[in-house]
Amino acid sequence: xxxxxxxxxxLFVAVASVSVNAQTKKIDVKASTIKWVGKKVTxxxxxxxxxxxxxxxxxxxxxxxxxxxxxxTSLTATDLTGEYQTKLNGHLKADDFFGTDKYPTAKLVFKxxxxxxxxxxxxxxxxxxxxxxxxxxFDITVSGNTATSAFKxxxxxxDIKYGSGSFFEGLGDKTINxxxxxxxxxxx
Numbered sequence: 363x364x365x366x367x368x369x370x371x372x373l374f375v376a377v378a379s380v381s382v383n384a385q386t387k388k389i390d391v392k393a394s395t396i397k398w399v400g401k402k403v404t405x406x407x408x409x410x411x412x413x414x415x416x417x418x419x420x421x422x423x424x425x426x427x428x429x430x431x432x433x434x435t436s437l438t439a440t441d442l443t444g445e446y447q448t449k450l451n452g453h454l455k456a457d458d459f460f461g462t463d464k465y466p467t468a469k470l471v472f473k474x475x476x477x478x479x480x481x482x483x484x485x486x487x488x489x490x491x492x493x494x495x496x497x498x499x500f501d502i503t504v505s506g507n508t509a510t511s512a513f514k515x516x517x518x519x520x521d522i523k524y525g526s527g528s529f530f531e532g533l534g535d536k537t538i539n540x541x542x543x544x545x546x547x548x549x550x
Contacts, residue, residue: 384426387507389416393549396432400542402525403535407450412436414467418509418550425483425504428472430548434462458524459517465492473497481505491520509548514541 391413399408412433419427437460439450455462469490476484482503489498500513518540523529525538 383421385420386417386427387420387550389413389418389430390549391415395545395547397545398542400538402538406441407439408441409437409439411438413548416548418548424477425475425502425509427475428470428485428487430470432468432470433466434460434468435466437462459522461492470498485511489515491515491517492522494520496520507550509550510546512543512545514543516541 394413394416396411396413397408398411399406414431414433416430417428418425435455437451437454439447439454442450454460457464460468470487472485472487474486478484478501482501484499485502486497486499488495496519498513498515500511502509502511517523518526518528525533525536526540527533527537528540
């Protein structure tokens, strides 16, 4: 009987320690999406960029961490086709914008996470684009094996100043907004 009690206590401690330990879940890069929209005075362009890898961390059902690498070479406009798409994609990948030959990846690492409401968290993360790391803050919603978020990124903080009215005068209708929007859906 004494051995049974010892075994039961050991089993309880083992189960309890497993439930409080962090669980890292790799994302499904094929099922996860990043959609972007860049706006200018005369309209907008939209497209996608793919994850290279990533993971979210949970303690129980609570989101406690995350780290993601984005394949910037996969950046593509989806609102255009043919020659116009090829030209825009080339420009976005050039040094004027994301410089994907020199900087083929971007990185996002969660730093602080606060619960906002049930299944909604406010995250402050370090975002690295073109070798420059700056903080970004956004809300993320977790539901089952999916996390979603939408937020804006100020491209000028990452030395992407092409067509920015904040840095150049007289651009008129060629001015491009400093911020671009991303909508992210992560499957894990």
